Amino acid sequence: MTEQAHKNMPEQNRNLKTFKSYVIGFCSALILTLIAFYITSQHSFSHGTLCWVLLILALIQFFVQTGFFLRLNASPEGRWEAVPFAFVILVVLVIFFGSVWIMYNLSYFMGS
Amino acid sequence: MTTQSMINDHHDDGHEAHQHHMDQIDIFGFWIYIMSDCLIFAALFATFIVLRDGTAGGISMKDMIDYPYTLAETIFLLCSSFTYGMGILNSYHGKTHKVMMWLVFTIILGCCFVGMELNEFIGLHLAGHGPTSSGFLSAFFALVGTHGFHVTMGLIWMIILVIQLGIYGDSKTMQRRLTYLGLFWAFLDIVWIFVFTIVYLMGAV
Numbered sequence: 215m216t217e218q219a220h221k222n223m224p225e226q227n228r229n230l231k232t233f234k235s236y237v238i239g240f241c242s243a244l245i246l247t248l249i250a251f252y253i254t255s256q257h258s259f260s261h262g263t264l265c266w267v268l269l270i271l272a273l274i275q276f277f278v279q280t281g282f283f284l285r286l287n288a289s290p291e292g293r294w295e296a297v298p299f300a301f302v303i304l305v306v307l308v309i310f311f312g313s314v315w316i317m318y319n320l321s322y323f324m325g326s
Numbered sequence: 327m328t329t330q331s332m333i334n335d336h337h338d339d340g341h342e343a344h345q346h347h348m349d350q351i352d353i354f355g356f357w358i359y360i361m362s363d364c365l366i367f368a369a370l371f372a373t374f375i376v377l378r379d380g381t382a383g384g385i386s387m388k389d390m391i392d393y394p395y396t397l398a399e400t401i402f403l404l405c406s407s408f409t410y411g412m413g414i415l416n417s418y419h420g421k422t423h424k425v426m427m428w429l430v431f432t433i434i435l436g437c438c439f440v441g442m443e444l445n446e447f448i449g450l451h452l453a454g455h456g457p458t459s460s461g462f463l464s465a466f467f468a469l470v471g472t473h474g475f476h477v478t479m480g481l482i483w484m485i486i487l488v489i490q491l492g493i494y495g496d497s498k499t500m501q502r503r504l505t506y507l508g509l510f511w512a513f514l515d516i517v518w519i520f521v522f523t524i525v526y527l528m529g530a531v
Contacts, residue, residue: 232415233412233415236408236411236412236415239408240404240405240407240408240411243404244401244404247397247400247401247404247522248397250522250523250527251393251396251397251400251527254393254527254530254531255393257531261531264531265528265531268523268527268528268531269523269528271523272519272520272523272524275519276516276519276520279407279512279515279516279519280516283407283411283512283515283516284509284512284513284516294350294354295354295357298357298358298361299357299361301361302361302364302365305365305368306364306365306368309365309368309369309372310368310371310372310375312372313369313372313373313375313376314372314375314376317376
């Protein structure tokens with residue numbers, strides 16, 4: 215019985231969050247946020263570069279928070295959640311970039 | 327170990343495994359809800375980007391950005407994610423009072439966030455920049471307001487959980503409820519990353 219309980223431990227713990235992961239996630243998210251606000255308020259780069267840098271910082275923070283706060287991963291147990299997640303990201307990208315693409319083309323051809 | 331107790335043990339194991347499996351399915355269901363919520367936000371973000379320059383001669387984000395104010399909001403929300411995580415960690419060890427304490431911290435931080443956002447909205451409205459003033463402001467209020475509404479609902483939910491923890495103590499059921507709200511709360515923080523980047527910072531450059 216104890217042996218079995220012991221054997222089950224790591225499997226149950228895999229999904230559990232740890233203090234370390236929260237601290238790492240929190241500190242890196244905080245640093246990324248501060249960098250984003252700092253470079254924007256100081257106008258450190260030209261307009262185009264700044265937009266790209268902000269987008270990259272947001273994407274890094276997105277992965278940091280999904281990784282350390284949501285604990286989403288590709289392990290066999292986490293796959294049930296990762297597959298709908300990947301699908302939703304695809305749909306979100308289609309909705310977002312599709313709308314923006316169409317509307318900018320529309321506004322271009324309408325000459326406004 | 328008698329045969330009877332062995333049978334009982336075996337039965338309990340099976341029951342627990344079954345229960346664990348059911349919990350996983352429930353959490354998966356809640357995950358699907360969160361994923362569908364993503365689509366609402368995707369549509370609102372797309373709307374915002376399209377209407378961003380439609381200021382109708384009124385104010386744009388360049389005029390209304392206040393870096394320290396938005397940064398403070400962001401940090402309140404980020405800290406609330408962290409304190410909620412501390413609550414979850416304590417619930418693993420069955421420390422009910424500590425869980426309640428961390429949840430109360432989270433509620434206070436969340437209220438600061440919602441309060442600041444409401445203050446910003448009311449200030450804009452009183453200055454004559456309400457949601458009906460321009461396409462930009464409509465999209466702004468719709469997107470940021472929807473996020474704020476989600477956070478408000480999360481706070482009400484959290485208050486109910488604190489009360490339930492006080493009445494029932496920590497149990498498997500409460501732990502599952504804490505997991506649901508934890509997913510929801512982390513999701514809201516992730517959406518806010520894109521709100522402050524796309525709406526506030528990119529609008530201001």
